[in-house]
Amino acid sequence: MTFTQLPQAVQQDSSSPAADSLNNSLDRIGQGVTDTGRLMLEGEWGLVWEQILSGLTNLFISSVPNIISAIFVGAFFYGLYRLLRGVIRGVLRKSRGVDRGLETIVMKTFRVVGWGFILLLVLSQLGINLSALIAGLGIAGLAVGFAAKDSLENFISGLTILLDRPFKVGDWVTVGNYFGRVSNITLRSTRLETPNRQTVVFPSVHMVTNAVINHSAxxxxxxxxxxxxxxxxxxxxxxxxxxxxxxxxxxxxxxxxxxxxxxxxxxxxxxxxxxxxxxxxxxxxxxxxxxxxxxxxxxxxxxxxxxxxxxxxxxxxxxxxxxxxxxxxxxxxxxxx
Structure with a gap:
């Protein structure tokens, strides 16, 4: 083994069986497409259909182990996710220090994180290269972050409200010229219901940077x-x-x-x-x-x-x-x- 061959050998030793199977399947698909195109140019349409059916059959047979493994892993972790979700919801509802708005945010965050984790595990079992996928998502996240600066400010302000708890759902507050009952608190906004049955929506950053009089505190x-x-x-x-x-x-x-x-x-x-x-x-x-x-x-x-x-x-x-x-x-x- 020469020095120039060493990285290739290390890469082959460190690759997963699922990735090798996927690469082999992709190679066979590429070869099949090439052969099918050659037959079409030669006018052998009967052989074209045989080639397509043979390729799909071989692809399905070679992918069955990965598909079964992905289904098993997805089902197992989905059951674990459901169990943890019930436990977390029960703990939050029994806790006196957690209001309804914070409970909603925690459960939504857990749902997004849980489904994202399950999806990554399933894709890994199918042999998809997750490092490239995660790198692409990271770049896309930076672009979205710069484009949604105001939304990020509201997100951080919403977390501040939920953690500092200057008011909670059901409190009567005055914000500027508006007096009403807090009906909903999210990471993006806070909603008030006024006595004349109007709904006023305030961005979370407005609730943090302006004076709020809590009449129910x-x-x-x-x-x-x-x-x-x-x-x-x-x-x-x-x-x-x-x-x-x-x-x-x-x-x-x-x-x-x-x-x-x-x-x-x-x-x-x-x-x-x-x-x-x-x-x-x-x-x-x-x-x-x-x-x-x-x-x-x-x-x-x-x-x-x-x-x-x-x-x-x-x-x-x-x-x-x-x-x-x-x-x-x-x-x-x-x-x-």
Whole structure:
């Protein structure tokens, strides 16, 4: 054996039986195609059909062992894949630290990896050169990565959301000018369902780079219902009238929290107050605010407490008695009030 023959010998020793069988089959196919073309040129059509049938028969016979081996390996690892998938799903569903969005991502990733692994094993049993295939897929992956830069950013941001868990499916959040319940979290986007039944889709990178207010993170949420009274009214009387609305019949309110009416500002025409309520469910904040705005108005009216509105008082220096102000109508005639 000479030095120049050494790589060829090493290559022959290291090749698999499946690869040798495939190479032999390919060689026989090439020779068969050449012979078939020669017969066609000579006009021997009967021999052409015999050549084709003989080639297909020989190819099938020579490939049967590889096909049987590939079927056996594929069936075995598919059963193993199904078993592992059931175990992983059971563990994720029993774990309290894994929400539904993360469970979905983990199961999808496992499915892609599992099927890819089974496919590679089957192709290997058929004698296909996997090194060249993997190298080609790697080059294609780089090209796709450069072309899909935004998608990769969303993918990484989606992983960040699922691991950091600033919110989860079912939470009520505010993102920019949108308030809604998180309905789905994927690697690419997060979906919100607003109270008016709209679905808003945010790219994952937007959810990571912008402020997100999670109203459900603490369990109990405080809602402030503002209102005002005139300066001549007493704050304690208004507080008593409004607090009488909280008789314990509203199941939306958290029972073990101290609801209160507080003064927040001395405004130009009113004393501004707030009714502070604590809710069991953050999703009730809009209907609760609307309901108690109406209830507060009715309670203050029943208690004969004035609710002010913007108005202007005019004082004239040196006037010892009220002055009658006349208004000129649209027809030019003077009219008094």
């Amino acid at each position: 603490r369990g109990v949420l405080r809602v402030d219902v503002p209102f005002g009274i005139a300066y001549k009214e007493r704050i304690e009387a208004a507080r008593e009238a409004v607090m009488s609305l909280l008789d314990g019949s509203d199941d939306r309110l958290a029972p073990d929290w101290d609801h209160a009416v507080v003064a927040t500002k001395l405004n130009d025409s009113s004393v501004d107050l707030e009714l502070r309520l604590f809710l069991r469910d953050a999703g009730d904040q809009i209907p609760v605010r609307l309901d108690y705005t109406e209830k507060i108005r009715n309670a203050l009216r029943d208690a004969d407490i004035e609710i002010p509105f913007p108005h202007l008082q005019l004082f004239i220096d040196g006037a010892d008695a009220p002055i009658k102000i006349e208004r000129v109508g649209s027809d030019g005639d003077a009219g008094g009030d």
